[in-house]
Amino acid sequence: MDLLSAYRDMLRIRLFEESLLRCAKQGLVPGSIHPYTGQEAVAVGVLGARRPDEWVVSFYRCHGHALAAGCSPQRMMREILCRDGGLCGGKSGSMHLADRAHHLLGSTSIVAAQLPIAAGAAMSAQLDGAGRAVLVFCGDGALGAGGAYETLTIAAAQRLPLLVVCEDNGWQDQTASRWVRHLSPAQLVSGLDLPHVEVDGNDVEAVHDAATAALAACRSGAGPQVVVAHTYLRDFHAQLGDQPPRQYRPQEERQRWAARDPLTVAAGRIPADLTDLHAEVAAEIDELLLSALAAGTPDPATATTGVSVTTDLIGAHR
Template sequence: MSEPTPAPAAATTPAALYRAMRLIRCFEEQALALVRSGEIVGGIHPYIGQEAVAVGVCAALDPADQLTSTHRGHGHVLAKGADPRRLLAELMGRQTGLNQGRGGSMHAADLGLGILGANGIVGAGAPIAAGAAWAARRQGSGRVVVSFFGDGALNQGVLLETLNLAALWRLPVVFVCENNGYATTLAVDSGVAGSAQGRAAAFGIPAERVDGMDPAAVHAATARAVARARADGGPTLLECRTYRFEGHHTMERRIRVRYRSAAEIEAWRARDPLERTGALLPAARRTELDAEVAELIAEAVAFARSSPHPDPAEALRHLYADGLRPRSGSAVEVLR
């Protein structure tokens, strides 16, 4: 098995961490605007507020490492290096998207970058990550796989089954629980008995609670977990305590559901990872990085808007394996 390779130092400087988080924040703000204008259909689950987790984790990974994401996955995808132009095109259902406009917000993937896909099913990325980690171990590649999931997934059986297998087989996987305090609108204290760390301990998996609003702290914890996985030490679980500043989904802006107090939101906003990390930079450098990111987002919008929509005649492409066709009389056949 290959020796652990630390993340490049340049990827963990305050400037690099700030730029990566700024890209995610501006991308999500632009996506929200496109939802409001109707250019992104169906809405999104914004990642605003949680940027430190994605950036801190992915800064500790090698290019060959892999990850599985969640319904709130834009931050993970961008932090792992996906092209923001192609991700935005995917959200807008364009042919130039990461998945030709077929995956949309909740299923974006880029296998070439090790992004095995976001997932709209709570906790469903965990077994995919375990399978990829098992393959990596069999191949002796030294590759590590990260599985992101939220606090709501702590009650999903598939996650517990995956923790069990990962521990038994000493898989090189890092489980990252983004505990933002709510599963949709259900407060974690009302829906989760015990804790994320307690669940890991039940399977003999080392666990660590991390300040998920501090990218440097997240990176340090992830680096330890990744090094352990590469050294055949098995899985680790990280519980990153974080917060989403926006609603669970953009639909909340329309139905105006109330389950969080303004005081709670403001208290967490005072710990904004962008502001905390940006304060470490000279003002001129921060302004320079902001302008750089703004240009990237403008390019992404122009690229996505100018990209073609998929051809309806190609709707069944990639749906069936080569050589297979829908049965005669099936719903798909009738639609033809």
């Protein structure tokens, strides 16, 4: 992979998210925001290995996946801020981004619900017979949900071309995973006899190599593959409203991971001066943010489009 290009993609995610977090503090983000900061190497490393016609399924922490999948940052920003011209017309907001044009099938805000949906897309891919895989992201908290195991056993029995990327950041919301689960994600999928690999999720090259190999296996008919990427959230799980959550993780743990920030790790291997690149990407994000904030809100008349049962709309009663 082109490390400089990957760095740029990670930086764009970082600055996009930080810009949104500033907006959130000013009360400009409706609902909640689950920042991808700290995990950029996973999205960029994995999606750099996918083919553009392979479906990606995400979850509420979807901004990084969407950007790395090639979605328009302008339309994403507008969607997240609920401005006119958003990717999903103001109906998805931050947690449910979908973009057919870039094969982002969608994102769900229910933990683990994306796994069977991705497996169904993988069954379509298998029937299509064109050697395509489907990629799905989840947090390590998703492996506490029953649907994950239903899905993984069916995917294994049917040898579905499904790549599961588990972003193991050690926490599920404000609860440490080790407090509520007796095995690691890798141990859990080992128990199902699924091919899997553990990788440093803050090393974009390592992630890319692992995803490339796993996707090749999926495409060749070897059945579902799991990549467990060890990583960490630089900021926090989520912010609802204008106040960031109180600090809920040990300082020592945060500092240890901060020293291994994915941008720092990648920059250490790039011999060039990155100052200009930072300024360039920052200017790009500033511009699209200003443009989004200057835009109006979605047309209220579109509130009732895109739904099947239209006879029960407001005003149906006399």
